[in-house]
Amino acid sequence: MKLAPVDYTILAVYFAFVLGIGWILRKKISTSGDFLLSGRSVPVWITSLAFIAANLGAQELVGMSASGAKYGIMTAHFYWIGAIPAILFVGIFMMPFYYGSKARSVPEYLKMRYDEKTRTYNAFSFAVMTIFSSGISMYALGKLLQLVLGWDFNMSVLVSAAIVLVYTFLGGLTSAIYNEVIQFLLIVAGFSPLAILAVAKAGGWQGIEARLSAMTLPGGMSGRVMTHAWTYMGSSHSNPMGVELFGMVAGLGFVLSFGYWCTNYLVLQRAMAADSMNSARRTPLIGAFPKMFVPFIVIVPGIAAVALARMGVGYSIPLDANGAPNYNLVITTLMAKFYPAGMLGVGLTGLMASFMSGMAGNVTAFNTVWTYDIYQNYIRKNAPDRHYLNVGRATTIVGVVLSIGAAYIATRYDNIMDLLQLVFGFVNAPLFATFLLGMFWKRGTGHAAFSGLVTGTVAASLTWCLTVAEGKGGILGQVYTFPSAMAQSFWIALMAFTSCLLVTLFVSLATKPRPEKELEGLVYGLTKIPEDRGSWYQRPAPLAAAVIAILLVLNIWFA
């Protein structure tokens, strides 16, 4: 793929705007709260789009289109049964405690609700995780641009990291959030024409359905499974994902998604920067509207690509060096075929934008957790605020440099990164049980939360060590074999959640409860949730009802 001067111009315009926003916002920063928490003053439409954009990294875009080409519309479950219910839950039920407790971060909420050790466990694992995930996505982007455009890996990694560094260093969280909105809009502008063009070329959705039903997938299944989200979910052997209904709904829909959207500070930080409790609660709910439609611009082009490859019109699924299909290149090869110079620039800039919004999300979340939960807590306690502002700024540089380091580790040891992601999965899987009990059961105690988390992580690792899927896991024996790695990861999450829930329950009952007075504002029943007034779109409950109605229609339409 070759870019024309106009494509580079568009890329340059984008760089100029993100840096310019950082430059304008730099004057707004006078306290550590301005820098790390946006001074809790961001309007709700901005936090909502940032809430979605921080999660919509380049890996998500590329990975979801790849899964679309591999599994079909079932991939949309990551949104429709996965993300959306969890997003509604955090907005309606959990945000009152996060925002109302005045906690500055998710680990700090754990400290207020449980104790110091639970917070430390969460803060450290989160800090390490954000660095590595931003490193991994940097690596993925560098590799992709190298493969597609022949750009130098070092140059694309260093330039994009430098730009993220400059605008977050100047304007802090506000700058990251503002840019995430522009990045989100640009992703939509850059990707939606591709979805329209690819689907139109393949004969519309009906045309795609007809072409796919006529083909056989690599595994031997009929291609019909790719255009139905629910019809083939009865057994793990009848769909290409190798997941059955219970594993999907309970594993992905409940444990994994709730664990991510309801406890991950990376996304919650955006909602917590909103200007009022009402805005903080509406942030996830308003974000859910665009989120529901993201599958149409990332997954549907992947499905259309498979149909196009059958039509003999000059498109084929890209292959890797071994001749196996390389689905990760589907989205960029489609762009090369459908976008002329000009629009191609917008598409690739959208890809860069998604990478930057993901990275800035990681860096700003890392910043706050490091400065408030680790530095202020363990290294220097009662310094003047000015000091923490400087620490926050310095941490931005350190965070970016560490991510670059992680990206280079990934270039050398591919397997280490897989292993790390696996370990992070173990640490994250039980978290939702801890927060659920923390917010809705005043009897839960600190010792119980900590032992629950540790047990959950151990249970997750044990499940992986005793089961096998696609040749992975089973290093301590082979008790069960999963039909796919995805099914395995859903069940690992279920085991972690259940064991954490049970241990936290039992240990809580055996340990001394905290006096109710200390739990005010932190737990359901001891917290006054402000009444909402105004039109339907100003109140959380009707917003959530609207989301559910659309969600049902989408699920039935594509069942």
Place this chain on the structure above:
Amino acid sequence: MLDLRVPSGWFFTLLGLILLGMGIFAPDTRAALTDANVNLYSGLSMLVFGLIMLLLAWRASRRAS
């Protein structure tokens, strides 16, 4: 505080103008798999979106002052 509608409005207006220019003055720049003038239509939609953002921001600033 900076009204985000201003920079995003300018950004999309500018992108829209660039693409629209391509669509009008280089209408033969086509991609392999489509006959549509992609630059023209997407440029036009970005331009409209950008102008709406600017209009909203302008109205908000007038109401504030």
